[in-house]
Amino acid sequence: GHTVVCGYGQVGEAVCMALRAARREVVVIDHRPEHLAWAEAQGIHTLVGDATDEDVLRRAGAERAESLVSVINSDPSNLYVVLSARGLNPGMRVIARASDESAARKMRRAGADEVVNPYQLSGNRIAAMMLAPRLSRLLSGDVTSEHFAVREIGVPDALVGCTVADLGRETGALVVAVWRGGQPVVGRPGEVLQAGDAVLVAGAVAEVEAVEGMRLV
Amino acid sequence: GHTVVCGYGQVGEAVCMALRAARREVVVIDHRPEHLAWAEAQGIHTLVGDATDEDVLRRAGAERAESLVSVINSDPSNLYVVLSARGLNPGMRVIARASDESAARKMRRAGADEVVNPYQLSGNRIAAMMLAPRLSRLLSGDVTSEHFAVREIGVPDALVGCTVADLGRETGALVVAVWRGGQPVVGRPGEVLQAGDAVLVAGAVAEVEAVEGMRLV
Ligand SMILES: [Ca+2]
């Protein structure tokens, strides 16, 4: 499934670049052709048009998309897109930008699964920089190091029934947490991995990649 | 040392609330008294005035502050504050908001230690929500659970010379990483903790608090 991104300003650009780096398929909609030229040069599918027009969303494949991100620089436009998108594809994951708490509530009421307020997010991030400067750099990906990487990995069938200790022994990676039923629990050595679990693993890049490689076993 | 926050909009409010919850001393400056009324009701020191006026920064104690956060909704104003703050207190940590990459470069040139662009941050966060939804919720503090907490802790004198394994045995917490010389390394069991290290620990809340309590030993 692909992702439809509505709005190619700074937020949309950052979303597209990160998804592109992870090899996700993206279609980005913006009414300003000059904003899309660079995206197109990066090999991203682009569509010139107004995302508040349902026909444009349909042409972007919203009806069969896995997710839609509405990050236009206008709360009314984002709200309109969220409502249209929900009508076209009730099962799709919808993430919207909102510029204040009142807009955020409206986005959620209109069917957004998640809402990001750039200002509140920035304030929280600045506080984290002051209260836990190393942790915040590390976890935000500002520090990249061969010697430390942290990643979320869905537990592959091959690992169901193994313990956290088994996984560490096989790969050298540290299981920080096991995510089960919407909640994280600490990765105790004896914890048995179940179908549907995800693990948060830390380690050198090669170790973390070894865990990812086990998906293929 | 206290923190001076310039600008009490949504960003400033989020910064102040988080620092307040961590019992940090904050002085917030804004030229709009009505914006400061609520901050004052929360017991935050407030100062009505224009933060681009050096006398106002002085009255907020910028010369002896530990850090200053400039999150006014104007790049020129933030730049002006960063330059003034640097002049008043060269050793202070300065964090500024910038609305695009060009403004961010100027803030750094003027002496900001760190710069936050709300739009780029939001785009990166939305991508993280899609690529690693559980990890991003967990690490951003959206999930709070008695069974899982992650925290950054400076290694207290009492623990210098202990190993990562010792710390785990004493407290039950998992040492995810040791931060040394500006770089993280994975928390291998045999790693000996040194003065100036910080550790990133995960565990149940009580376990993480046990590590924090060892500062007092
Ligand atoms: Ca959904």
Ligand SMILES: [Ca+2]
């Ligand atoms: Ca400094």
